[in-house]
Amino acid sequence: MLKLDALFRYVERDTLMHKLDPRTKFIVILIYSIFIILSPSYTTQIIIILLSSILAISAKCFRNMMRSVLTVTPFFLIILFANYYFTRLDITAALTPSLRILSLVTVFTLFFLTTSPDDFSTALDKSGLPLTITLSFSLALKFIPTMMQQINEVMEAQVARGLKLDKGNILSRIRNYIPILIPVIILSIKRSIEVAEALEVRGLDLKAKRKPIVETSMSWRDYIYLALNTLIVVLLTAIVIYLAIP
């Protein structure tokens, strides 16, 4: 069985990456994401994957990152082959969209592995966005591990009832997932209602002014990290535009 529940879960370590302000890390992944989505060059995607791997090693969570990469490898392969096969393009052109998925996953995994959900919600609160948005967003994040665990439980239960996930052609394989999807969706909707009610009975007031428990502040480290990464993205963009590498 896949161990889905350990993916994307915050790993507590005492490294430079962990000490950075969540806002810094978030802005950096935003910059990278925009670049990854727009860049037509697979070489730059590989460079980004390598960069985030190096950062993951420095943050002592490389193995966790590899686990998420392994999980998305099937999707990577499907996108790679689909692009290669259906559009009859050469392999280099098929590599760009498939590596795009992989590089997005590494960048986001790095963020989630090094940022505690609490720090992240504090940072969101401070961003000035309305609480309805920031709260739903940080709750969604906090529930990722629960959700993964839930999927795992449902999978185990249905497999114990004789469900074979890898049986048949592609279409029937997709259909095999219906007995897993339906319970997971129903349970998630039920839970979201429960969570909302629990928040309300504990006196959550969306209009009240809030004060964070944990103070976060940008330090010189954050500005250096931000500047360095912006520089890297600018350089990569320049390379893509002026050198036109594949």
Added chain:
Amino acid sequence: MILVEDLWFTYGEDFILKNINLEIGKGEFIAIMGDNGAGKTTLVKHFNGLLKPSKGKVIVDDLDTSKASIYDLSRKVALVFQYPEKMFFSETVWDEVNFALKNFGFDEDYRIHRINKVLALLWLDGLKDRSPFTLSGGEQRRLALACALAWDPDYIVLDEPTAGQDKYQREILTKIIQVLVEQEKSVIIVTHDIEFVAELKPRVVLMYNGEIVADGAAEDILSNEKLLRSSGLYPPSVIDVSRPLFDKGIIKKPIINIHDFIAALEMLARG
């Protein structure tokens, strides 16, 4: 027969199961008991191959679980998880039971025969066309059990079958388990519901912190207060009354459930 030999299990760091040795015969009725985190569920997940031993082996009849597929093992061992009603997805009760039968590739005549049989056994015959989601809590729990009994497995593992059930439903469950035991199915219940076990009096395997600390008759283990407390469990409530009577020599052994206690009182009254 389910044979567990020197089983150790870990998810990567600490061992969750340590040196488990256990033999469960065909037709045996057994309760695996222990506090939260004792490793009960982890142990039974080895019986149908959902988890594979880190060390040692688990053998079901002639299948080694580390080599056999979950599919083949599930055909023999039905595992009903805690709150199994969460896993429903079909439009009707009939389809829900039919799901596993189709998975295991039975022909249609046999499927119809089995569905009718298990629905009758679990008092659900009138509800065939209802949506599983509209059933009451007790009916849902029975439906989940029907789903697992449908393909006639030799071993039935029930994880916390009484969780969240009222007294009436527990009585029904007791009767169903008794029927299964009479049919010589191996029934394995995983629970920390001591009163339920005291009522049914199966063989009890007591676990604590990933190890088996006791294995024996329900009367012996459930009347051993020291053992139970050191495993994070409380003795059945009847013990509070029967223990002083036993200490004073009025009854011959500590009694663990109310029916036996009443029987003993009647004996005493008759002299």
